[in-house]
Amino acid sequence: xxxxxxxxxxxxxxxxxxxxxxxxxxxxxxxxxxxxxxxxxxxxxxxxxxxxxxxxxxxxxxxxxxxxxxxxxxxxxxxxxxxxxxxxxxxxxxxxxxxxxxxxxxxxxxxxxxxxxxxxxxxxxxxxxxxxxxxxxxxxxxxxxxxxxxxxxxxxxxxxxxxxxxxxxxxxxxxxxxxxxxxxxxxxxxxxxxxxxxxxxxxxxxxxxxxxxxxxxxxxxxxxxxxxxxxxxxxxxxxxxxxxxxxxxxx
Amino acid sequence: xxxxxxxxxxxxxxxxxxxxxxxxxxxxxxxxxxxxxxxxxxxxxxxxxxxxxxxxxxxxxxxxxxxxxxxxxxxxxxxxxxxxxxxxxxxxxxxxxxxxxxxxxxxxxxxxxxxxxxxxxxxxxxxxxxxxxxxxxxxxxxxxxxxxxxxxxxxxxxxxxxxxxxxxxxxxxxxxxxxxxxxxxxxxxxxxxxxxxxxxxxxxxxxxxxxxxxxxxxxxxxxxxxxxxxxxxxxxxxxxxxxxxxxxxxxxxxxxxxxxxxxxxxxxxxxxxxxxxxxxxxxxxxxxxxxxxxxxxxxxxxxxxxxxxxxxxxxxxxxxxxxxxxxxxxxxxx
Numbered sequence: 001x002x003x004x005x006x007x008x009x010x011x012x013x014x015x016x017x018x019x020x021x022x023x024x025x026x027x028x029x030x031x032x033x034x035x036x037x038x039x040x041x042x043x044x045x046x047x048x049x050x051x052x053x054x055x056x057x058x059x060x061x062x063x064x065x066x067x068x069x070x071x072x073x074x075x076x077x078x079x080x081x082x083x084x085x086x087x088x089x090x091x092x093x094x095x096x097x098x099x100x101x102x103x104x105x106x107x108x109x110x111x112x113x114x115x116x117x118x119x120x121x122x123x124x125x126x127x128x129x130x131x132x133x134x135x136x137x138x139x140x141x142x143x144x145x146x147x148x149x150x151x152x153x154x155x156x157x158x159x160x161x162x163x164x165x166x167x168x169x170x171x172x173x174x175x176x177x178x179x180x181x182x183x184x185x186x187x188x189x190x191x192x193x194x195x196x197x198x199x200x201x202x203x204x205x206x207x208x209x210x211x212x213x214x215x216x217x218x219x220x221x222x223x224x225x226x227x228x229x230x231x232x233x234x235x236x237x238x239x240x241x242x243x244x245x246x247x248x249x250x251x
Numbered sequence: 252x253x254x255x256x257x258x259x260x261x262x263x264x265x266x267x268x269x270x271x272x273x274x275x276x277x278x279x280x281x282x283x284x285x286x287x288x289x290x291x292x293x294x295x296x297x298x299x300x301x302x303x304x305x306x307x308x309x310x311x312x313x314x315x316x317x318x319x320x321x322x323x324x325x326x327x328x329x330x331x332x333x334x335x336x337x338x339x340x341x342x343x344x345x346x347x348x349x350x351x352x353x354x355x356x357x358x359x360x361x362x363x364x365x366x367x368x369x370x371x372x373x374x375x376x377x378x379x380x381x382x383x384x385x386x387x388x389x390x391x392x393x394x395x396x397x398x399x400x401x402x403x404x405x406x407x408x409x410x411x412x413x414x415x416x417x418x419x420x421x422x423x424x425x426x427x428x429x430x431x432x433x434x435x436x437x438x439x440x441x442x443x444x445x446x447x448x449x450x451x452x453x454x455x456x457x458x459x460x461x462x463x464x465x466x467x468x469x470x471x472x473x474x475x476x477x478x479x480x481x482x483x484x485x486x487x488x489x490x491x492x493x494x495x496x497x498x499x500x501x502x503x504x505x506x507x508x509x510x511x512x513x514x515x516x517x518x519x520x521x522x523x524x525x526x527x528x529x530x531x532x533x534x535x536x537x538x539x540x541x542x543x544x545x546x547x548x549x550x551x552x553x554x555x556x557x558x559x560x561x562x563x564x565x566x567x568x569x570x571x572x573x574x575x576x577x578x579x580x581x582x583x584x585x
Contacts, residue, residue, distance in 0.1 A: 093455075093520075094453070098452070102450065102452070115447045122441075165464070
């Protein structure tokens with residue numbers, strides 16, 4: 001298998017505090033890859049560097065064989081790298097349905113003037129956006145809340161909406177930051193099913209989570225501790241690793 | 252059009268019957284046509300200003316409500332539009348469209364050049380930067396008296412002629428400026444329910460998430476700022492041809508504040524907001540004038556009361572009343 005995302009020798013520090021030290025990580029094409037680690041391990045920093053929100057002090061981010069270290073978030077998004085956030089970032093004053101419509105942005109290309117006048121092309125595009133939003137709305141069982149303002153949804157639903165919206169944007173690599181935080185056990189089970197379904201559809205997923213049950217869906221798990229990858233392997237291998245047990249599982 | 256999308260932009264929820272919309276539309280259209288014949292010249296004059304302010308205020312309202320940008324710079328573009336038209340018409344004798352296009356081009360260029368760095372700011376800092384623009388422009392309008400006539404202004408601007416018919420009275424101009432305002436509101440509606448419209452609202456609510464979806468938020472902010480400037484210039488150009496005399500007094504910071512005020516009072520997230528806000532700021536001072544010298548104080552009190560009790564603006568209230576009339580429950584908009 002080839003790597004869809006490769007982080008090579010990533011280092012980062014905040015005001016002299018080294019947060020990441022020479023981190024190497026590969027996300028294989030079509031796989032679900034987990035990234036776990038205790039609080040303050042540098043997971044979010046690594047995630048921000050991978051998605052373009054933070055420049056690395058050193059190292060390279062290679063996505064689909066292209067070095068994207070200096071590419072903007074938007075450019076990476078157009079290449080298919082889409083992420084969610086630890087705190088769900090829904091468009092609070094838009095309805096669920098409109099959030100999904102907004103997710104279609106990079107699948108469409110009409111300009112501002114065409115949109116103003118409502119050219120036939122712009123209208124066709126809108127119809128296509130609607131069809132995509134409709135399909136994803138059904139897939140994620142959001143039909144019942146489609147007209148509810150996203151900001152009024154409970155936390156778990158906001159997370160689901162954010163995931164659905166990310167899927168509208170047709171990602172090749174979906175990076176999920178703590179997707180199970182705030183979900184009840186039933187919702188976590190739904191989320192796991194959704195992730196497996198997405199993987200089967202050909203999507204590659206990078207999962208950052210505290211939740212060991214959820215991370216079990218990943219074929220490879222990387223363990224980050226104090227800015228360094230201390231173990232990588234299958235769920236069973238990682239669980240058996242003495243350093244991981246000591247550092248993360250507290251056993 | 253997707254009704255939820257319509258709902259978010261207009262404050263109307265789904266389910267309003269088409270019959271009622273048409274009925275209300277017909278009543279308003281008849282009222283609109285009859286107004287110049289029924290109302291006094293001064294009222295019609297104020298209604299012309301209402302439409303002019305609706306056009307300029309629409310730009311500010313769009314920036315404020317849909318993009319989350321507080322702009323106090325609309326007086327700059329209003330002034331550029333007015334002076335371009337005045338100068339082209341009086342110095343070169345060019346027809347109205349020439350001055351209008353030059354004003355729009357100049358405004359768009361300046362908005363793009365100034366907006367590129369300034370729109371990297373946000374919140375109060377951005378508001379203050381646009382206020383600075385308004386102050387600088389006012390000084391320049393005063394100082395460049397070769398073009399603007401300084402404090403003396405530029406007079407003798409010819410009225411607009413359509414098919415040899417001079418629009419030289421409030422009643423005639425009324426029938427030009429209102430259709431333009433309505434057309435622009437329609438374009439605004441189109442924009443809101445398009446790819447760009449969803450992107451700007453996404454950018455307003457969660458910029459980081461919008462970037463993840465591929466929205467270049469800085470470029471988009473500059474585009475909408477330019478669009479808003481074009482509306483300001485158009486209103487300014489029409490204003491110049493309507494009043495036939497422009498002076499620097501019309502393009503001060505107080506005008507910029509007025510435009511922002513109408514956006515806030517009208518309800519910047521509602522379609523009718525700019526019209527209602529413009530009606531308020533043109534009509535209310537006139538109505539309060541009957542109370543004598545105390546009218547400015549009364550106006551201030553009315554402003555405070557409106558802002559406190561109608562946080563969603565007049566447009567928000569209108570939408571709620573409409574919903575109640577149509578028997579639908581309105582979900583409060585945040």
